[in-house]
Amino acid sequence: MRLLIRNARIVDPASARDAMGDLLLADGKIAALDDAAKAAGADRVLDARGLVLAPGLIDLSARLREPGFEYKATLESEMDAAVAGGVTSLACPPDTDPPLDEPGLVDMLRRRAKVLSRARVYPVGALTVKLAGERLTEMAELAESGCVAFSQANVPVADTQVLWRALQYAATFGFPVWLRAEDLWLAKGGVAHDGEVATRLGLQGIPPFAETIALGTILELVRATGARVHICRLSTAAAVEMMRRAKAEGLPVSCDVGVHHLHLSEIDLADFGAHFRLEPPLRSRRDREALAGALADGTIDCACSDHAPMDEDQKHVPFAEAEAGATGLELLLPLTLKWGEERKLPLAKVLARVTSDAARVLGVASGRLAPGAPGDVVLFDPQAAWRVTPQALKSQGKNSPFLGYELTGCVRATVVAGNLVYER
């Protein structure tokens, strides 16, 4: 299949391109651009007038809920959601049931995903057995079966000796470790940012130093072990500053932010809406401002959806009893565009945070539009507005704090490995 996309505004963050042109996909790869693309023959031609053509989005955290949580979502529903959101590659955290701590589970997940042939799935293996923070998993075995990194998902390792050993062991093989920075004890029982809003609403708080203390520990262990560590879902201004200094020092670290945290803050909890119960919690407006600024200046490397689909029953309970998380695969693009719009950033820079920069963290060749690169692209209308409703979302999880909101940026087509896997 040779697919020619004509008259598109081609935005490729990796080459800093933002110009009209044509692009040809062939043999699963990007074959040619502009005149060379037009000259070659094609089986199908898409006219992309008014649309942006960009590398497919790379999402560093999307839960597909298999195995174990099929009542929340299935691989089918979430892979549909991914391509409907323009996401062509996604990393899935190991917090399944059982967790991704054995090669067999990882094999099965990858096989199931391959059969569906939509987005590319990159499993992140469990760092410790059952995510219990006690024994190391067989990381080398897991890497052979396809794990691209190792993580604890949202379950911090309380025992710092185990964390130290885990980083040493991962560093032995050069495996990246992805960690949330959260002190288990300081966060215990908390459901919201420990600040004015939690005080007013009578919700137990998670202090900002639950993040910075854990981050300080992790950074110190990076210094000691040389492990490559990616910090997941920063939530505080103070942690942003620590990452800025760690990078200046030359530590092998990177970090991301959940796309919801670029737009929402503790203020949004005012009516006890369970959809605003996220992990990490929505923090102060000052924190949100710092996160949005750090993503712009590159201190934060990428934004991700932190996709956590769940059924409504898990949100139809009082705030503190609700499961934390939001559906996000289909909101990653519009919410990233909204962030870029608010900060008046050029589109190539905005998209970099969910394409080329994410590819760098994930260690994959996609996320760019150069000839020879994987044939993963998205075509979207940057002006088209759509309303977030349960019907509009393909994900089985309708749990979004943005339900009822109108967002701008609508995916028209998604191509994975040269195949048109989504079109509307």
Place this chain on the structure above:
Amino acid sequence: MASNLQLNANGELRHLLSIEGLPREVLLRILDTAASFVGVTEREVKKVPLLRGKSVFNLFFEPSTRTRTTFEIAAKRLSADVINLNIAASSQTKGESLLDTVANLSAMQADLFVMRHASSGAPFLIAHHVKPHEHVINAGDGRHAHPTQGLLDLYTIRHYKKEFSNLTVAIVGDVLHSRVARSLIHGLTTLGAPEVRVIGPRTLLPTGVESLGVRSFLDMREGLKGCDVIVMLRLQSERMRGALLPSAQEFFKHYGLTPEKLALARPDAIVMHPGPMNRGVEIDSNVADGPHSVILPQVTFGIAVRMAVMSMIAES
């Protein structure tokens, strides 16, 4: 937001979920209505027919004797049918969800739900889901709010002090876990009390408590100086676990109200307590039973205040 959910299009009370967000006029109307019911509770026939034919469901997901009883008395004096459900011991333990429980009760033709729940915000969830003719009164949700207690505290203060505009009020003890404190603070600031203080050890004062419009004091003697009203909060014994306090004895020594500490407040200061009291933990018996104490009148006013709230909601 909260205020829209509580008031109908005419600004009348539809649900009572929190004092926060209720305009001053609504609070004063509740207090004035309560004053008219105090007379009823002193009559020989203590009944008025305002809620005749209405069903009031007391939904207590957390154990309570006093609050549940005063709601029951208030509803009966308004001639309502009262159904008490002790849910802590029934369907919730069988795994039925909160919304399912309420939907089932709604099918039994409820008019008014009086609800207590251990989770902050639970009555908001219910208020979002009930039918238009059904009403919700929050009888205490987690640490968030206990609006009828706050209103009866305001009623008591107004009864003894007449005006709010020149008062210094101190709220003492476990403010962190107290829905009573939060409701009273919002009520006092809305009605224009110029100085509201909270007094307690750092472990029992919530982060950023000043943002509620109060001054915080760690030294009780300092904080009591010049106070017209002292509100003592109940200290739950489980606070000694979780590293919040070392012992009840040490707490009493520093934050218990004794005659000697009371003497630092104004000579005509009143002492309040939402009950049930822990004598010798937050309050000395000589103070609890002494001439400054208005703790028992609070209970009596509580019935009139709850009658006022229920009748105003039923009329909306």
